[in-house]
Amino acid sequence: MTSPKPVSLVTGGASGIGAATVLALVEKGYVVYALDRDAAMLDVLPDCPDLHRVAVDVADEAALREAVSKLKAREGRLDAVAAVAGIGLTASLEETRPDDWDQVQRVNLRAIYLLGQMTAPLLEASGRGSFVAVASELGTVGHVGLAAYGAAKAGVINLVRVMALEYARRGVRFNAVAPGGVHTPMMEREQKRLGLTVDDAAHNIPMGRLAQPAEIASVIAFLLGKDASFVTGATWVADGGYTAG
Template structure:
């Protein structure tokens, strides 16, 4: 599918690693120009050799970062056609041990950031005559799990935000969808678990496919929803969870 996205401009948040980095690679390989945003300065390092990719460092939960990211896409590449809101955090605590800071942080990074970037992208896409917004949710968009009060609330919010974006965006040619992965083997938990990848792999048995996902597998689903091949798909929560929610 080389060249499928020639002339398209994309913005990916949480682009320094994992699913975000895999998505930047997927979009770039198909011809898109990409703004890659992350709070980690390392996003500059790994994208440095990619022609047509611009890295931007900022906290996605800050309104200024959303405004600056979209403005960078317009100023550097002439517009914005695809937004992938991927940045996210996780906390796994019983509800009685979840602090107000835990709650506020997860809602800010997982939900507020997606809202802010979607709002700014929507404004540009509306003037451009259309676009695609893809948000990375979770199986927690639709089911709960023990220890996931703040995380589940933040991911559930993404499903509802996406439905509204689809309704308001439809008349302007703007599609909006959520990808709802199961457990993915990334370094998401590295900051508080030295064995994070092994720990995440241990959840493989909870999926009917008996394994967890790779970032590249989720990037494929994101890329499809962002592409013209998904031209009649909007307002959907698309499960990519190895069958987890089938039960």
């Protein structure tokens, strides 16, 4: 049976920007599949009949394929995908170990290519499918200590452009959102590791503050929806002015 409601999939849906995206899409009337490797955090999401929790590591190709195929079997359709899952790595070029480099590329870039490839046929069948990948402002400018992370996020931006061109006449839009500093558990962890506070991260932001996750989720939800019907291959920066200077 095909779901009467639009169906969406959000990776990294248990925390931060992903969790805020899950809530924004539920509010907009989507059935939402929240995928995350952290089952305990998925349980913290509020109860809602249209919210389904799927514990999966997006870097595990077979497990990701199984999750998409179960969604297809259950709902019969997929209209919107938000690829939000990501991991941080702050390390100088000298300190970056090949295994850490590979893991950042697997989660932050390769999983998005795989998810795009796996879901594009369903999004095409939807007739108004939309895919949004979360990149970063740090994929548009260089930053000391972010070789692996910055390379992966820059890769996401160009991957989305290519996917957008290949599907431009097939009814599927692909876009990226490039957030600046956002107050999430990832931000808290990275700042603590560097011996800094979350407030320290706001100093270089022209608006003088970090974003709240909901301020990025609303951009993602807009790009996923029909109001963004002529936007494809774009990277929407939401960084409080960081890359404007």
